[in-house]
Amino acid sequence: KAGVTQTPRYLIKTRGQQVTLSCSPISGHRSVSWYQQTPGQGLQFLFEYFSETQRNKGNFPGRFSGRQFSNSRSEMNVSTLELGDSALYLCASSLVPAGLAGVYNEQFFGPGTRLTVL
Amino acid sequence: GIQVEQSPPDLILQEGANSTLRCNFSDSVNNLQWFHQNPWGQLINLFYIPSGTKQNGRLSATTVATERYSLLYISSSQTTDSGVYFCAVGTAGGTSYGKLTFGQGTILTVHP
Numbered sequence: 001k002a003g004v005t006q007t008p009r010y011l012i013k014t015r016g017q018q019v020t021l022s023c024s025p026i027s028g029h030r031s032v033s034w035y036q037q038t039p040g041q042g043l044q045f046l047f048e049y050f051s052e053t054q055r056n057k058g059n060f061p062g063r064f065s066g067r068q069f070s071n072s073r074s075e076m077n078v079s080t081l082e083l084g085d086s087a088l089y090l091c092a093s094s095l096v097p098a099g100l101a102g103v104y105n106e107q108f109f110g111p112g113t114r115l116t117v118l
Numbered sequence: 119g120i121q122v123e124q125s126p127p128d129l130i131l132q133e134g135a136n137s138t139l140r141c142n143f144s145d146s147v148n149n150l151q152w153f154h155q156n157p158w159g160q161l162i163n164l165f166y167i168p169s170g171t172k173q174n175g176r177l178s179a180t181t182v183a184t185e186r187y188s189l190l191y192i193s194s195s196q197t198t199d200s201g202v203y204f205c206a207v208g209t210a211g212g213t214s215y216g217k218l219t220f221g222q223g224t225i226l227t228v229h230p
Contacts, residue, residue: 033218042220042222099214100148109161
């Protein structure tokens with residue numbers, strides 16, 4: 001079974017631009033979540049989608065948005081890029097959302113997109 | 119929200135040594151995972167272990183859910199074990215829905 005794929009793997013943008021990152025989950029997985037990793041803040045949750053609906057959102061400004069398509073693929077968009085948005089963006093896929101009681105909810109991560117904002 | 123603390127923050131070993139990494143969490147969990155982050159940034163799944171004990175080769179893990187901690191054991195360490203190890207937990211309800219909360223990680227360095 002193919003793993004989680006993310007495109008592009010590397011991206012360089014300038015301040016003020018916008019960017020769209022893509023994540024294709026493992027076949028059959030309906031939950032996709034996104035995380036931002038920076039040296040100072042560690043791994044932080046951005047949002048989670050299940051069956052095309054955003055179910056939870058982390059503490060990030062409205063410049064960060066996402067969506068999920070009917071085939072469970074997900075995209076996240078960052079508008080008006082700032083220097084501080086430089087980070088590794090990771091997506092995770094699973095059968096069901098993380099943390100559900102009594103249900104197998106192991107998360108599998110993609111290789112990440114490394115975004116550099118100049 | 120739930121808090122996750124990992125210890126030690128840094129660990130330096132000689133090849134062949136054993137080590138124990140600890141993860142403390144502040145609330146009951148329905149998901150606990152251990153990951154190894156490779157040099158390219160990908161999180162590699164080691165264990166999905168919200169409770170109990172599991173073993174995979176030289177690695178094993180134990181989660182004592184009632185006491186809110188998990189341990190990752192690495193035996194006969196190899197240089198390829200070097201990297202960052204993360205513990206992450208998931209719990210139900212409210213702002214925790216659908217997300218893993220990560221610890222700050224343990225940086226393991228194994229010298230030949």
